Amino acid sequence: MVATAPVPGGARVDMSTRLGAFQMPDPVLTASGCAAAGRELAPFLDLNAIGAVVTKSIMLNPRSGRPTPRMAETPSGMLNSIGLQGPGIEEFIAKDLRWLRERGIRTVVSIAGGSVQEYQKLAQRLRHEPGIAALEVNISCPNVESRGQVFACDPLSAGSVVQVVRRHTSPDVPVLAKLSPDVTDIVAIAKSVLDAGADGLSLINTLLGMVIDPDTMRPMLGGMTGGLSGPAIRPVAVRAVWQVHAAYPRVPILGMGGIRTGQDAFEFLLAGASAVSVGTAVFNDPHAPARISAELHDILAARGFARLSDAIGLGHTMQARHVAAMDARRAAEQEALG
Numbered sequence: 001m002v003a004t005a006p007v008p009g010g011a012r013v014d015m016s017t018r019l020g021a022f023q024m025p026d027p028v029l030t031a032s033g034c035a036a037a038g039r040e041l042a043p044f045l046d047l048n049a050i051g052a053v054v055t056k057s058i059m060l061n062p063r064s065g066r067p068t069p070r071m072a073e074t075p076s077g078m079l080n081s082i083g084l085q086g087p088g089i090e091e092f093i094a095k096d097l098r099w100l101r102e103r104g105i106r107t108v109v110s111i112a113g114g115s116v117q118e119y120q121k122l123a124q125r126l127r128h129e130p131g132i133a134a135l136e137v138n139i140s141c142p143n144v145e146s147r148g149q150v151f152a153c154d155p156l157s158a159g160s161v162v163q164v165v166r167r168h169t170s171p172d173v174p175v176l177a178k179l180s181p182d183v184t185d186i187v188a189i190a191k192s193v194l195d196a197g198a199d200g201l202s203l204i205n206t207l208l209g210m211v212i213d214p215d216t217m218r219p220m221l222g223g224m225t226g227g228l229s230g231p232a233i234r235p236v237a238v239r240a241v242w243q244v245h246a247a248y249p250r251v252p253i254l255g256m257g258g259i260r261t262g263q264d265a266f267e268f269l270l271a272g273a274s275a276v277s278v279g280t281a282v283f284n285d286p287h288a289p290a291r292i293s294a295e296l297h298d299i300l301a302a303r304g305f306a307r308l309s310d311a312i313g314l315g316h317t318m319q320a321r322h323v324a325a326m327d328a329r330r331a332a333e334q335e336a337l338g
């Protein structure tokens with residue numbers, strides 16, 4: 001039965017969810033790259049109460065990133081060209097991971113590499129580090145030197161990366177592959193990484209975009225192109241989650257792309273996401289993950305859901321019912337016409 005009435009007696013909806021073996025009490029996580037390793041958000045947000053902090057993708061070595069300017073506002077969105085700036089894995093483990101671990105904050109570590117070997121070294125280095133709830137394998141950063149390095153644009157490369165990471169990661173730690181929407185068939189890429197051992201998927205990374213400054217008459221970003229995020233990309237993200245969930249309904253999906261409200265998060269659940277990440281919204285509302293979770297709770301309660309998990313993928317069931325009802329009505333009309 002689809003819930004349509006408020007939960008009796010104003011009872012709280014069970015908001016717990018899971019991404020493979022990673023269970024969390026709350027379905028809203030930060031999004032990689034939008035909250036560093038969480039420290040800057042701590043004054044505004046109880047990081048122990050949200051689903052998890054997803055860290056900025058870390059590489060093997062320190063990296064200064066792309067030239068400035070690195071950000072540009074766009075209609076209903078934002079373009080970034082950070083270029084994987086970061087301290088490298090050793091400093092990340094010594095400072096950021098330690099900070100998160102000492103506070104007992106659920107942590108999803110996002111890793112990125114320029115080659116399959118680099119991903120392997122990262123997985124090996126992290127294998128015995130405690131306090132990692134899941135690994136997110138970022139194979140879809142748009143801000144790399146060559147499109148050939150966007151592993152998620154090619155099924156074979158995507159599978160190769162995921163296979164080595166899965167092989168060198170503790171079996172208790174789920175491996176999520178982060179895919180790009182900039183492909184013709186995202187389901188084919190999903191198949192490749194799932195065949196390679198991914199336990200779940202993060203959908204989606206930013207879309208490759210560009211802005212030209214009409215005053216200077218040249219690209220606004222130092223790196224020329226950048227990753228588009230924010231509400232402008234939400235329908236693309238919902239479509240990607242829908243398509244992949246339709247093909248692989250049992251695969252856990254961490255959905256993201258322009259989520260600003262509880263209603264946006266609800267849309268991702270209906271499409272098939274088991275949890276959601278909030279990214280661009282935290283730049284002007286650092287409290288957004290907690291607010292969105294509370295709004296989502298109230299939407300689920302108002303609709304009579306006892307558990308968030310009952311809403312995961314429900315849009316597919318509702319659509320199938322709608323199509324069946326329409327078919328039955330058409331058949332009845334035909335019969336009435338004789």
Ligand code: RRO
Nearest residue numbers: 081082083084141143206227
């Ligand atoms: O660092 C970046 O420029 C970046 C990354 Br790693 C990513 O995955 N997505 C994005 O939009 N920017």
